[in-house]
Amino acid sequence: MWKSIVRLSSLTIKNIKNVKNGTIIMPHEYNRSFDCGGAEILGVYGQNGSGKTAIVDTFSFLQQIxxxxxxxxxxxxxIDTDSESAEVNAEFKIFNQNILYEVGYYIIFSKGDNGICIDREYINCAINQDGSRTNKNVFMDYRRNETETIFKPQKRLEELIGxxxxxxxxxxxxxxxxxxxNCSYIFGENSRDIFFNNVSDKFKIYVDVLSALFRFALGDLFVIDNSHSGMISTNVLLPMSFRVDKEKIGMKGDFAAPLMEPFVLDSERKELLKEIVNQINTVLYTIIPGMRIDIKDYGKQALDSGEEGWKVELMSVRGNKKPIPIRMESDGIIKIISILNALIQAFSNASICLIIDELDAGIFEYLLGxxxxxxxxSAKGQLIFTSHNLRALEMLDKESIMFSTVNPNNRYIHMKNVKDSNNLRSMYIRSITLGGQEEPIYEETDSLKISRAFRKAGKLLHEERKKVVMVIVEGPSDENAIGGILKEHFSSKEVQFAVVHGDITSDFTTTKxxxxIKIGDKVEEIRNKYGYRSDDFVSIIHITDTDGVFTKDCIRQSDVKNIQYYEDHIETDDVSKVEKRNKHKSEILSKLYSTGRAKFI
Structure with a gap:
């Protein structure tokens, strides 16, 4: 019996973590032949916090759905903090004898009073058969808010009902x-039972598509996220992703083997562990020369339920040396063991899609390549991974590498202008420093600022933080004169003065x-310049000239270039201009005088 092969073509995510919009594309996305075409690898590279792990997390949620x-x-x-919803669109190809289905599964998640829910989901499909291709039409569209409608389009619903x-x-x-x-309507258990068991001839094609996608998610999709690495790093568990297809044993999942001490298994799980270890050992000795895993059997021991069990422990064996507990091996070797069964499956099965976050964690660079x-x-399946190790850029084709960008609205790109003779690793590093791609792929860091920040942090470890009195003066000369005096005579172990100039009150863009807000901007300027925290500030002193703005009826017209101040009057060549300035500045000073706080101080 022909078993359909499902292959991922692309994944688009919107408003998930720091990805406003981004699409990853598999190398064979645009291939519409009836042959799935062998191995597909896609590595996603980029700086920390640029959306790589968001891809893996999305696949994990998609599989559950x-x-x-x-x-x-x-x-x-x-979901992005600025949004109330997120979107996922996964595109697949389903190879079924002489038919190729191009299928899209689209989901909208929405936040609500009762948590997260699926607001809408739909599946569309194009059929390639006998040299022709149909349009890609929606055949099942569920909308949560349309309570009177089961799903659209009505024509497909009628075909299903018959x-x-x-x-x-x-x-x-x-x-x-x-x-x-709170599950998918399209893939929920109750819906599946209806779709799969009440098949009309007209709806059979779509049932084949739904069935293939369900089997793919259940048996062929492996998602290995950072929780695996976390368990390994803590040296508590060895999580082995596996799939076993045997006459007596047939299952898929994660087998979490305790590392700190022997553990007890029932007979079924003991047989499963043997099968997983046998598959791993078939390849392990070639990757880690001469190494294999043994299951040390301590004999029978009752389970907590009272049933018969066996106490076992995973051991590492190299050549003729004495076995040692597997926990004594490095994190890198344990990481390889944890993913090896899944890699074997992807190597030998065209329908397997294996997603691994931080594939390179703990693995020697040359071995990774x-x-x-x-x-x-040589493989048959699909492998998607994130990594920071650039060795893969020297080993894989340009179509097999995508890069995360600085732009959250176009988060993933292929590098452009790459020739077969180019070294992708060198081009990537050059693009980081010089640019030249359609999007910047690195948010620039300043080594001097980093160094300064470390020095400041180091000082904070050895001294109490001083409180800061911020002094605002009008000009550079005031800053030099007043600032020097304040810092010399009034700074102490507890208090230091930060002086900044800025004639805020005379600026006509300033209003009462x-x-x-303008003073707050000055606070931020000082805070960012010196690395102060908000709670370091204890007060603001604002020193300003009044410029006679509170006097009345003492401005005289005179042929002078600049305003002249006397004990009993002011002379200027433009009386109305000075009167306007006085009104403006006096309003601002009155506002400041009556205000007890600025910013958070």
Whole structure:
């Protein structure tokens, strides 16, 4: 019996973590042949915090949704803080004998009073067969707010129902159950039972598509996120991603083996562990020369339930040396063991899609390059990974590498103007320093600022932070004169003076309504310049000339270039201008005099 092969073509995410909009594209995305075309590798590279892990997290949530599980409420934390919803669009190709389906699955998550929910989901499909291709049309569109509609389009709903009106009632119930359970309507258990068991001839094509996607998510999609590395780093558990297809054993998941001490298994899990270890050992000795894993059997021991169990421990064996507990190996070796079964599956099965976050963590650079080179040349499945190690850039084709950018609205790009003779690693480093790509791929850091920040942080470890009195004066000469005196005579172990010039009150862009904002800007200027915290400031002293602005009826017209101040009058060549200045500045000074706080001080 022909088993369809499902391959990911692309993934678009919107408003997830720091990704406003971004699409990753698999190397064979534009290939519409009926042959899936062998291995596909996509590595995603970029600086820290630029959206790489968002891809892996999205696949993890997508897998849960496509197997009908309850929506993970953690998704709410992943939605961009400025948005109330997020979007995911996964594009697939399904190879089914002489038919190629191009399928898109689109989801909108929304925040609500009761947590996160699926606001809308739909699937569209184009069919390639006998030399022709249909339009890519939506065949199932669920919208949570359309309570009177089961799903659209109506034509497909009628094809599914056929002459059996009971199916319509079942579909309505399934919709309510999906909403109550907070799971996908399209892939929820109740809906699947209806789709898969009540197949009309007209709707059979779409059932084949839904069934293939469900089986893919359940059995062929592996997502290895940073939680695996976290368990390894703490030296508590060895999480082994696995899939076993045997007559007596058939399952997929993570086998978490305790590292700190022997553990007890029932007979079924013991047999499963043996099968996983046998598969791993088939390859492990070639990657880590001469190494294999043994299961040390301490004999029978009752389980907590009272049933018969076996106490075992994973051991590392090299050549004729004595076995040692696997926990004594390096994090890098344990990381390889944890992903090796999944890598074997992806190597030998065209429908496997393996996603690994930080593939390079703990793995020797040269070995990483060799593994990727072997996979790209000989494997059958798909591998998507994030990494910081640039060795892969020397081993993979340009279509197999995408880079995260500084622009959250166009988060992932292929590097342009790359020739076959170019070294992608060198081009990447050059693009970081010189640019030249359609988007900047590195948010520039200043080594001098970093160095200064470390020095400041180091000083803070050995001295108490001084409180800061900020003094605002009008001009540079005032800053030099007054500032020097204040710092010399009044600074102490507890208090230091920060002096800044800026004639705020005489600036005609300053008003009584925005003067506190302008002072706040001066506070931020000082805070950023010297690395102060907000709670370091204890007071602001604003020293300014009154310029006679509170006097009345003493401005005289005179042929002078600059304003002249006398004990009993002011002379100027433009009386109205000075009167306007006085009114403006007096309002600002009155505002400041009556105000007790500026910014947070």
């Amino acid at each position: 496509m197997i009908g599980e309850e929506l993970d409420q953690r998704i709410a934390d992943y 002459k059996n009106k009971d199916i319509k009632t079942d579909l309505i119930v399934a919709k309510k159950m999906a909403e109550k359970s 060799e593994l990727l080179d072997i996979f790209s040349k 309504d925005n003067v506190l």
